[in-house]
Amino acid sequence: MKLTVNGEEYDVDVTPDMPLLWVLRDELGITGPKYGCGIAQCGSCTVHVDGSAVRSCQLAVGDLAGGAVTTIEGLSAPDALHEVQQAWIDHQVAQCGYCQSGQIMQAAALLDLNPSPTDNDIDAAMSGNLCRCGTYPRIRAAVKAAAVKLQEV
Amino acid sequence: MSRIGTIARRTFLIGSVAVAGGVAFGTYLAKKPIPNPLLDDLSDGEAAINPFVKITAEGVELITPRADKGQGSYSTQADLIAEELDIDPASALISPGLPHQAYFNGVVLEEGVPFPGYDDSWMAETARSFMSVPAKIFEMQLTGGSSTVPDMFDKLRTAGAVARETLKQAAAQRSGHSRADLTTEDGHVILPDGTKIAYADLAAEAAQIDPVTDVTLRPPEDWKILGTPRIRRDIPAKSTGAEKYGIDFALDGMLFATVRANPGIGGVLESYDASDAETMPGVEKIVPISHGIAVVATNTWYAFQAANAVNCVWGPGPYPESSAQIWDELDAALENPDRLDHRNRDDGDVEAALNGASPVEAAYRIPFLAHAPLEPMNATVLVTDELCEIWTGTQIPTFVRDHAMKILGFERDQVKVYGQPIGGSFGHRLEGTHVNQAVEIAQAVKGTPIKMTWSREEDMTHDYPRPAAVARGRGVVSEGQVETYDLSVAQSGLTGSWMGRLTGMSIPGPDATITTGSWDQPFAIPNYRVSGYRAPEMVPISSWRSVGASGNGFLHDTFLDELIAAAGADPLEERLRLCHHDPSRKVLEAVGALSGWDGPSLGENRGRGVAFVMSFGVPVAQVIEVTNTPAGVRLDKAFIVADIGPHTLDLANVESQLFGGMIFGLAHAINSELVYENHAPQQDNYHAYEGLRLYQTPEFEVQVLNNGTRIRGIGEPGLPPAAPALGNAIFAATGQRLREMPFNKNIDFV
Numbered sequence: 001m002k003l004t005v006n007g008e009e010y011d012v013d014v015t016p017d018m019p020l021l022w023v024l025r026d027e028l029g030i031t032g033p034k035y036g037c038g039i040a041q042c043g044s045c046t047v048h049v050d051g052s053a054v055r056s057c058q059l060a061v062g063d064l065a066g067g068a069v070t071t072i073e074g075l076s077a078p079d080a081l082h083e084v085q086q087a088w089i090d091h092q093v094a095q096c097g098y099c100q101s102g103q104i105m106q107a108a109a110l111l112d113l114n115p116s117p118t119d120n121d122i123d124a125a126m127s128g129n130l131c132r133c134g135t136y137p138r139i140r141a142a143v144k145a146a147a148v149k150l151q152e153v
Numbered sequence: 154m155s156r157i158g159t160i161a162r163r164t165f166l167i168g169s170v171a172v173a174g175g176v177a178f179g180t181y182l183a184k185k186p187i188p189n190p191l192l193d194d195l196s197d198g199e200a201a202i203n204p205f206v207k208i209t210a211e212g213v214e215l216i217t218p219r220a221d222k223g224q225g226s227y228s229t230q231a232d233l234i235a236e237e238l239d240i241d242p243a244s245a246l247i248s249p250g251l252p253h254q255a256y257f258n259g260v261v262l263e264e265g266v267p268f269p270g271y272d273d274s275w276m277a278e279t280a281r282s283f284m285s286v287p288a289k290i291f292e293m294q295l296t297g298g299s300s301t302v303p304d305m306f307d308k309l310r311t312a313g314a315v316a317r318e319t320l321k322q323a324a325a326q327r328s329g330h331s332r333a334d335l336t337t338e339d340g341h342v343i344l345p346d347g348t349k350i351a352y353a354d355l356a357a358e359a360a361q362i363d364p365v366t367d368v369t370l371r372p373p374e375d376w377k378i379l380g381t382p383r384i385r386r387d388i389p390a391k392s393t394g395a396e397k398y399g400i401d402f403a404l405d406g407m408l409f410a411t412v413r414a415n416p417g418i419g420g421v422l423e424s425y426d427a428s429d430a431e432t433m434p435g436v437e438k439i440v441p442i443s444h445g446i447a448v449v450a451t452n453t454w455y456a457f458q459a460a461n462a463v464n465c466v467w468g469p470g471p472y473p474e475s476s477a478q479i480w481d482e483l484d485a486a487l488e489n490p491d492r493l494d495h496r497n498r499d500d501g502d503v504e505a506a507l508n509g510a511s512p513v514e515a516a517y518r519i520p521f522l523a524h525a526p527l528e529p530m531n532a533t534v535l536v537t538d539e540l541c542e543i544w545t546g547t548q549i550p551t552f553v554r555d556h557a558m559k560i561l562g563f564e565r566d567q568v569k570v571y572g573q574p575i576g577g578s579f580g581h582r583l584e585g586t587h588v589n590q591a592v593e594i595a596q597a598v599k600g601t602p603i604k605m606t607w608s609r610e611e612d613m614t615h616d617y618p619r620p621a622a623v624a625r626g627r628g629v630v631s632e633g634q635v636e637t638y639d640l641s642v643a644q645s646g647l648t649g650s651w652m653g654r655l656t657g658m659s660i661p662g663p664d665a666t667i668t669t670g671s672w673d674q675p676f677a678i679p680n681y682r683v684s685g686y687r688a689p690e691m692v693p694i695s696s697w698r699s700v701g702a703s704g705n706g707f708l709h710d711t712f713l714d715e716l717i718a719a720a721g722a723d724p725l726e727e728r729l730r731l732c733h734h735d736p737s738r739k740v741l742e743a744v745g746a747l748s749g750w751d752g753p754s755l756g757e758n759r760g761r762g763v764a765f766v767m768s769f770g771v772p773v774a775q776v777i778e779v780t781n782t783p784a785g786v787r788l789d790k791a792f793i794v795a796d797i798g799p800h801t802l803d804l805a806n807v808e809s810q811l812f813g814g815m816i817f818g819l820a821h822a823i824n825s826e827l828v829y830e831n832h833a834p835q836q837d838n839y840h841a842y843e844g845l846r847l848y849q850t851p852e853f854e855v856q857v858l859n860n861g862t863r864i865r866g867i868g869e870p871g872l873p874p875a876a877p878a879l880g881n882a883i884f885a886a887t888g889q890r891l892r893e894m895p896f897n898k899n900i901d902f903v
Contacts, residue, residue: 097576098577
């Protein structure tokens, strides 16, 4: 089975019902997307498929239908951080960091669709991503800062 | 103090501290020098000046033996060494090292002494100092109890200073100068003429000389790293997906595994049928392990699918099968004289005061709680005939090593444990059952490395939870003041349950965790008593972020708030009137100023609550503002003030830990509990164990004070006041007093 991840083509030999998450992690060694719940409750596995945020634990690899997959490893240009990543560093968002790949992919997709989100927009878009450490106050601040930066570009 | 209190305290001193502190082991073991573990694996030309600093031809490697589970301990440990070693910590490799006695935690057991955190008398300090002895002898290399900074503050700065002076001595011998004429800067020794010699160039010579141990630590005003604004070293990699947690570790030829163990923890596997599962895609092997089965496959997901398809027949769990039965046991233990474990607080004459009045009474319940960090338990293990190698995120590496030795019949040098970055723990990784399982699996496929991962369902249902507890408060108010306060708490003892699993030994004496966070608060009430009743061991239980204080802080402060309300006093003013500890008073005053406190009411359907809990020596006051909307209670704004002792090493990180701890406390207060049926929790994933989401999170303001006398850790103390602050705020806004967690049993939230 063929798939495209971060611009690279891969051929994997797995059953088509295997969730994309486990193809990425255990077949391709792309470990930025995390396993947290397996039932789309935590968002740690969030990737982009053709630019949309998707829970990769719920998408069977056989249903990708040629969609291009971007993981956090492919979010930024090779030599520069994505503004969302830079904001996450500047605001020192991460504690354990395990959910942050998913948070960042969700935030990047939000800002792509909605460049100047209101507080309610941010609440609505980000509340499917669970953080057990409680980094939410800084996630809010970082999303807002990234939105400003992206508008400047 | 009453007779029984005296006996309890004396029993403790004799039963635990004095025995552990020398009588049992003798001063020889207590004072025996510990060899430097880094010398075992040193190559030619490398220097291991002490157990924390290694200089190689490539540069400096720092050993940071306390696990990093998100609290920033790797960064802080490296910064402590670097401050004295004069290096840029970002330039140094860091590693947790291999488990070793040299990395024992000298302060973690101090929490067990029967002295409150604000007591710095000679007797209290002496009892605390004894507690490093059992920690050393039992090789307790343990991360927990907010102990990393207090334990490491002097230890690692001294290690850095010793390394620096030893490198200077090596340079002095080479150059013919006196060591006193040399200086250091950014990884170099500087000669009087300005010539720079890189530390790496001095490694071979430094290895040949005795370390210079007569060092003086720099005063805080000379610090260049500690206390300055900086980015925690792990944050960039955690923002790009590059950080490799234990679950991301991989070896060539590695297979993937998972387990299903008896849902009644400790129950047996009577039989199993894997005939269907064995034919499923990717399955390599299905084997029985202790209390369950394991699947080895070519992909973790294949292993999960096959494990669910194995038909297992389980024996019963070795404890009451339902929460209903457990509540009955706890109720039966409460105020049962035969179950009195300790009464560390017994001021005035509570009985007489209660007899003469019609007391305010309240009954409370707090539930079992899972740790549920987002990274499920996992371990990668390779077993050969000679060696067992383990890659896992753990707070207890020496115990993990010892358990693997026992399973395999190996000697100590045949087991290597390589600590990995941890995706959250909250105490979950103070346990090693999952590693033992992975070792058993690796033994069954000897020569092939396996990465064993628990499914979320296995993780949540096989957690050793925070114990459930019941409590009763009785009190008397008079002339607008709290006059009599009597709190009784019943729960099982988590220390015995946990230490039993870790060491196979039973721990003598009372279990302080039953009342930690309630008896030890810095208040002076004329008649003031806190009693801990020990229920039988039932569900196996463990430490959960802030340990005893997580539940007891809620019980103590909520009942205090009830009495203050009954007295008609102001919640903040009355706490201040009762508080006799100066740093704690300043914390309360500051949270009042920060929140603009002028009483609990904020107008119609709005209110605020204040709570205060001292835990791990850190006084923390929190205020939370809520609105009672038609759809439920909304959390608007939260204020936190904490006093962490004389120095703040990394303010941005301290703030993170404080609001993170408060959010963790709020989350569980609002909506989380484990309910047992058929010996197992019915909550097996986040849909049933929700936590807090972004939309529910209030705005935060945090203030850190430095009036305390001793430097403190901050991973836990932010949690305990959260639940009582919220409950007190809801009372202010609605008039409804919440006495059972989670609160959403009795009130809705938006």
